[in-house]
Amino acid sequence: MLQIDLWKRILIILTCVAGLWVALPNAFYGPVEQHNDAARAIEQGGATPELDAQLALWPEWMPSGLVNLGLDLRGGAHLLAEVQVQDVYKSRMEATWPEVRDALRDLTPVRRQEAPDGQLQVRLQDPSVMPEALQIVRDLSRPVQTLTGAGASDIEVSGNDGLITITLSEAEKQATDERTMQQSLEIIRRRIDEVGTREPTIQRQGADRILIQVPGIGSASELKDIIGTTAQLTFNPVISRGTDANASPGIGNSLLPSLDNEGEYYTVETAPVVTGEELVDAQPSFDQNGSPAVSFRFDTTGARKFGNYTAENIGSPFAIVLDNEVISAPVIQSHIPGGSGIITGNFTVEESTNLAVLLRAGALPAGLTFVEERTIGPELGQDSIDAGKLATAVAFAAVLLFMGVTYGLFGLFANLALIINVGLIFGLLSLIGATLTLPGIAGIVLTVGMAVDANVLIFERIREELKTAKGPARAISLGYERALSAILDANITTFIIATILFALGSGPVRGFAVTLGLGIVTSVFTAYFVTRLMVVMWFERRRPKTIEV
Structure with missing residues (x-):
């Protein structure tokens, strides 16, 4: 029968109200952003009259979570850095020399020789003790601390004519490369977080490169000043x-x-x-x-x-x-x-603060070479926002007009659910602290079309049921029940694709996958539950003998 339990009605309404309540700050983006910045500054450094004025721009009792704007919407800096992993091999050999020298001291005097980077060469004063010296140096080796390198030693030792050559083993080089990349990622993330920028994108690309995108920062050179210094103390x-x-x-x-x-x-x-x-x-x-x-x-x-x-x-x-x-x-x-x-020098207050930040975040294990850098100005970001708003508005208006003309009153119900749907998407994005990019806006626009598609399936099914003369209440009930399987099939397969895009993609692709995935969930909810609640409440109030869809 065409009925919905009271507790279900309350749950549907509360879900919509909660989602729209959480999404509300995005309609007042500027004041809320200033409020949040002021709250963060007061927490770190204390209140001032200016900060108190900014804090008062938005009520404390209201939600203040915002959808973060990505690099293409806010403007900012883009860097692609190559990590010089070979630097770590050289540092390891430098650190090994005192250990080798001390270990061989009681056997024979030794001198360090010139050697290529990544090698350590030691000349024995007494070549006759070469076998004992090789064994002593090999005893300094340690097992490689990875699953793939299990059983392997971290160094390889060879000797000839009183000259011992020490290098890192291939297993240790692979483990060192992986460790160096992970340390570099973490340290870059710490340094950027210390400055307080919003939602940076820091991720590995390929074997030895790191992509860094920071919205809202002035220029690529400013970003390089923050992360480009290795700060090796x-x-x-x-x-x-x-x-x-x-x-x-x-x-x-x-x-x-x-x-x-x-x-x-x-x-x-x-x-x-x-x-x-x-x-x-x-x-x-x-x-x-x-x-x-x-x-x-x-x-x-x-x-x-x-x-x-x-x-x-x-x-x-x-x-x-x-x-x-x-x-x-x-x-x-x-x-x-x-x-x-204490470290003293001809520092300014700003230089001492920056140095402390770099040292506290940790030293980069290897140098960085910036192979690509771009600065995206806020004007270009605003143009992207305006273009995204226009595209969404045009698509939204076209869909609303089509649904209203094609399905009449039922189309108006679908349009209202569609507006709630977009509000719920922004509410979820705000709740999880997601970053919205241009591809993310494309995902929202696609979601609008998919939400309408679900309503079309339901309304067309109701039309088919009306032809059997079972009465309007029975036709509406069967229309929703029998369209559900088709709606779920279409949306589940799309959700699987969104999950794969999120797992395997990066940057903008992930932004698209997030909005698409959330949009699928909200679309099914609004198309099936919200519109059904609206139709049921209308039907209970009017009790029409016949209906037209």
Whole structure:
């Protein structure tokens, strides 16, 4: 029979009201966005009169979730970065040298030799002990920490004529590449999140590339300033200081320029005592003279190494190196057991804050090469929004007109459900914090057509049932029941496609898949339940003898 239980009616109405309530802030995008920004700023830095005024633009008791606008709608920066994974091989060999030197010290004196990047070559003073030396070095190897590399060692050791050559194994290179990409992704994400930008897209492309899209940022160069610096902080022993930029540092050493004093160069040991990877915190601060500085703190391992070195080298200079520049080289005055200290230099307050952000987010394990960069201005983004609004409005108007002319009163019911449908889509997008892009708008437009398609199936089925003279109530009831299987078949297959697009796609494709998938759910709900409730309530009120669809 043509009836709906009271609890079902209440549930349908509450669902529609809740969805439209959550979607409401998107109709007042500008004020709500300012309100949200002010609330975030007050939480981080305290209230000011200006922030309080912005906060008052939207009532606190109302929902404030918004659909985030993607890069093509808001404007922003697009970068495609290539991670130099070979840098990690070189760093690993640099870190291995002190370990090899100390292990062979009791057997025979050794000297490091010039070698290609990614290799470590060691010359034995006594070639006759080569077998024992090879075994000692091989004992330094560790198992590869991956399933695919199970049973393999991380280094390969060979020797001939008193020369030992050490390289990373292929299994370790693969594991290192994967680890480097994952670390780079996470660190880039942290750095961008520290700045507070909305809904950035940061994802891996291919074997060694990372796609970075940040809506709302001024330019690609600004984005590069945030993520382009590797911020590799190391603490290295100082061998000498001079002004000759062409001086030979010697094997195992590096000649690095001074950041503060132009024309001054430091010769430091390449292998660091402590690295930025062992930092657990970095904060902007001020030194004893009131100048901007950065305070830091090491983890337990770093604190122990830092304390041991300072205890054994009192009176010696100690270089603080950031991205191959010596930013400070203080003389160790006393033992520093706590694992904390302060970095001083000719910093501005902004520079010390940015450096703290970079160090706190972590050092990129390898350098980045930007192979593609684009800046999308807000004017172009606004043009995209206007074009999307126009396309949606034209499609919406055409569909509403068609349904009204073709199905009369029932078409008006479908049109009202269609408007609710679009509101529910925006409500769900706001609820999950999704990002809307131009392909996402295309998904909404497609959803409008699919929602109408479901109503057409129902109304045409009602027309067929009316021909059997079973009465209007029976015809409406059978029309909805018998059209349901066709509606579900069509929408389930489309939903499966949307799921596949989301799982395998990236960027704009995912945006399209999200709006399409959510639109399918809301379309089935509004086409079958909402329009049915409207028809039932109308029928109960009017009790017509005959109906025309």
